[in-house]
Amino acid sequence: MTGTTRREFLKASAAASTGLATSLALGRAPAFAQKRELTFLSWNHFVPASDDELRRQAEVFAKQANCSVRVDTMAHLQMPAKVAAEAQSQSGHDMYRSAGADPFLYEHLHANLDDLVDKLGKQYGGWYPFAAEMNQTKSGWKGVPWFWVSFPGNYNQAHFKKAGFENPPKTWAELLSMGKVLKKQGNPVGIPISHCSDAHSTYWSVAWSFGARVIEADGKTPAINSDKTAQVLDWYKELYAEAMEPEVLSWDDAGNNRFLLSGKGSWIHNPVSPYNAALKEKMPIADDINHHNSPAGPAGAHSAPPILGIAVWKFSKNVELAKEFIQFLFKKENYDAWIVASNAFNHPPLRHLADHPIWARNPKFAMLPKEAEFGHPRGWPAKPSDAVQRIDDNYVMADMVAKVVNGMPPKRAMEWAQDQVARAIKGQLKVG
């Protein structure tokens, strides 16, 4: 048998240890391991140019910091499972795009970012309160608010004009009365009542505007079974029957976009992505699409915009590098370029960065920054929590509304929802 003899082995290991000793003495890693790699898991942005700009900035940063940066993107609906898998295995990317209650779900797995958040806040005139609330846990900031997405009314001006309406609806009640006329004209309005996240974004807005809650402020008491919710359900029921069509029951998150872009729909509640898509594809309908602030109700205007952050895993070996990268992304010229690339889709959570002219210049976008004033994290007035996330993940409110529009008495649907909310909260209390 010819293999490694003892003598050969000794020689080889001596050589290896000499090399190790050399690199230790010089205080740097051997050449092949010198380049650190920072990995970032993000989503497929609804405006792809935004991801291109992000990757460009990552390359610039990589050169500056003498490292390489890898930005991976995936469909937003697959993110929760991927993030859960990384949390479970404590391996994967260094940092990721967090959403919903991620900072609370993985509180003990996220690196603390207090100093970074503090620094950026001082630099740019402070964070909007809702953005901050999404990331600040009992044990500190477990994410940096990255951007938020305004969720205004999107409407087809031509359809509204034809129906005799000069202005878009200011309240949910107005939307109902206008919607009845618009549906008769063949241009119904559309709010998804299905298993998709837009369905809940709108539900939270409507419910808060009517003064309804899902959980009490203590975060422990279910509050969905109430007179206020009953009013919300009556409103939905009437809107469904007289201003919408059953297709809203089957929509995914792109369903309402297709509905507006097809020229059939007259009004949806959504980020400005349909308009951007129409511009990009040079569809003539772009001229007809306009936006207005999210409607108000008896309890004022409220909205539940998607708020996204960047979290850094505690298990990452590049926590400091990740923080540097985040700070780099928040440099004014970088953030501005990123806003432009997203065509005003990405809203900054920092006051001074929100002064970008892109909104002031385009009358169709002018009202968007104002949305930040009445935005809340989901679950409000309760603190964001994994219970709220579970309620969202299980589409409790969408199902409650769907039951009612399909004929279940509101009282029974609310009792069902109350039970579901109680279960979500009970799960939360068990988390150690």
Add this chain to the structure above:
Amino acid sequence: MAVGQRAIEAAGLRHVPGRLERLRQWWEQEDVFGYGLILPALVLLTCLVAYPFGMAIYFSLSDYWVGSPGQFVGLANYREILGNETFRQTVQNSFVFTGIALTLKTVLGVWLAVLLARDVRFKRVLRGAVLLPWVIPTALSTLGWWWMFDSLYSVVNWTAIRLGLMSAPGPNWLGQSSYAMAAVIVVNIWRGLPFFAITVLAGLMSIPREFYEAAEVDGASSRQRFWHVTLPLLKPVLAVVILFSTIFTFSDFNIVQVLTRGGPVNTTHLFATLAYQIGLQGGNLGQGAAISLFLFPMLAMVVFLQLRYIRKD
């Protein structure tokens, strides 16, 4: 070598086996070699089947959240999901889904197999084409169906309305409970039919012609030949196919996830999609595992009974 060995023995010299030789003798013993051969398979099964399965059982009995291992809680997760109306709805959905899909797949599968067994032109091309739905990745082909069932651009509705079979705007396939269930069942049948048809076809091919000739001599009609010759002889094959399909259909995930994500109002949720929603999206691994394991005792029973039945035949 053997001659050499014998020559040494003839010379009366005692043979002292070397180290390598002794190793070979040990290795060539039947029980050692035999187990050695199945060892790789055993390692694979342990790592990829037994270990995850054991973990799933452990998860289902503990208060386990993503990233936060919990304590042993006994059957609390099972009690919790049984008390949840959404889960009870899911149990009902699964039985309706599997019952209808499996029945139709069996009937249509046998029918298709009998057709394919005939001598027609392009026989091979036809048999290959039938397999297509089974070959294309489900997630991809289901996207095609999803577009066909779209509320705004449904080609199904458009065609039916143009042909005067439906009044505009036609059913809202993925938005109304019974239509949505029908839609996911149709796609499941479309996807699972080739498996039935081809396997049953193989069974048909193995039936000796003499039986049919004998039946014909006795004056049996084609229907009688089917009921009294084909079907009884197909039984073992059918039993195996139905067994596999029962398991596949109960544990379907892709089709529902792509078409409806369990909606409308949870009326199309199956065990796998609900387990995904609660276990991975909601982070409650314990309950997710309990949901996906809920059917295990029942399915194990089905497997046991069917296998016994097959062996008896």
